[in-house]
Amino acid sequence: MGLNAPNANYFCLYCNCDAASRWDMDQVWTNTGNSKCTKKLALFPAIDQNNYIPDELHLLLRISDTLMECFFNDLTKKKEFEKQIKPNIEAAFKDLGVRFEFFKSTSSKWNWTSLMGTDKKKMLEKFPVAQFITGIRGENIEVLWREFYRLYKVLRQSQLTDQEIYQFKVDAENWVRAFCRPSQGFINSSLNFGHYRKADVTPYMHVFAKHIPLFMHQLKSKGLSLRIFSTSSIEKKNHSQVRLFFGGTTMGGGNKERTVVYDIMSFENRKLFYLISNTPKEITSRNINADNKENLSHSFNDPGQ
Known part of the structure; x- marks a missing residue:
């Protein structure tokens, strides 16, 4: 929205309240926007203030x-x-x-x-x-x-x-x-x-x-x-991706020379392809023993499903 950080004196996205007055609940503030802490042009100027x-x-x-x-x-x-x-x-x-x-x-x-x-x-x-x-x-x-x-x-x-x-x-x-x-x-x-x-x-x-x-x-x-x-569903997705790929943090990671974002997006694209193409979530392999003629079947689940 083109504003300074939340620790700025005029911190609020929605009004001109200053940091020293945050505690004062007797003051009246409305969703008129912050006109005292503008640092840059808004990234999405077409979005109305009330839609944030x-x-x-x-x-x-x-x-x-x-x-x-x-x-x-x-x-x-x-x-x-x-x-x-x-x-x-x-x-x-x-x-x-x-x-x-x-x-x-x-x-x-x-x-x-x-x-x-x-x-x-x-x-x-x-x-x-x-x-x-x-x-x-x-x-x-x-x-x-x-x-x-x-x-x-x-x-x-x-x-x-x-x-x-x-x-x-x-x-x-x-x-x-x-x-x-x-x-x-x-x-x-x-x-x-x-x-x-x-x-x-x-x-x-x-x-x-x-x-x-x-x-x-x-x-x-x-x-x-x-x-x-x-944003709870987005946060849950982010948490799941972090645990799945790294078990910790997304910072400074990635496989070999690929970035973290590349790995995650590749995984998501693969899941979407499976969904659109109606690809089965598991495959069955058959092991044939030449001695006893018994067929053994094993199912393997896609870890991303």
Whole structure:
């Protein structure tokens, strides 16, 4: 769309909100486009601004990434993290049926397993956050996780009334307010500890609260919904190709002198040819034993089918 990166001061694809105001849910923004961060001409100028639909899958992935990072950053600072907290967190994920572990990077900083969408849904719905952060703050952060998952399920519904969309808008804005709620009270008295900083509110959270409701109304008027435009099937295809060809990453790979893209496209073209030509998905070879005259048949499946 010809704009700067999401970490620019004017970060949003859909409005002129600046980075310092992302947390402010009292400001009103509409899908008028970003006129303050234009870097180049739009790649597809014929596409109307309102037809750039946000992807619900990446909202889930990136916002849950932020929740995980804020949560783990609180814990990795504690001296008992490696011996006590770390194994307990890994065990809690295992109880959910999710493969997860912490590991140290080359800079000795703690990193963790990157989860797929399905595992992140399990985490948001069931992970016992309050077990690892004591007091009311831990309970409130666990509510943040559960509420975000509930809102995500709402935005994926195929049919919503205008009232339901309005309620989603109110709840999403309140969720962002709760996310960056400051500490309340006085020192040496009853103090209600806050959750996270205003600076921790991300561009995805801004879009989630301020623009998703507008797109929900827009799509409803056309008999459409956000889930129709999800890239989940594309992401699943990409994940399958990576696992099939490389078992890891598409970066720096390829067979011999062929590029990664060449290998994948050749594989996809072969599958399309099989489909169009009605080619069988398996072949049967017959081995004839000259001694006992018995025919042995073996079936071989195409690994790409």
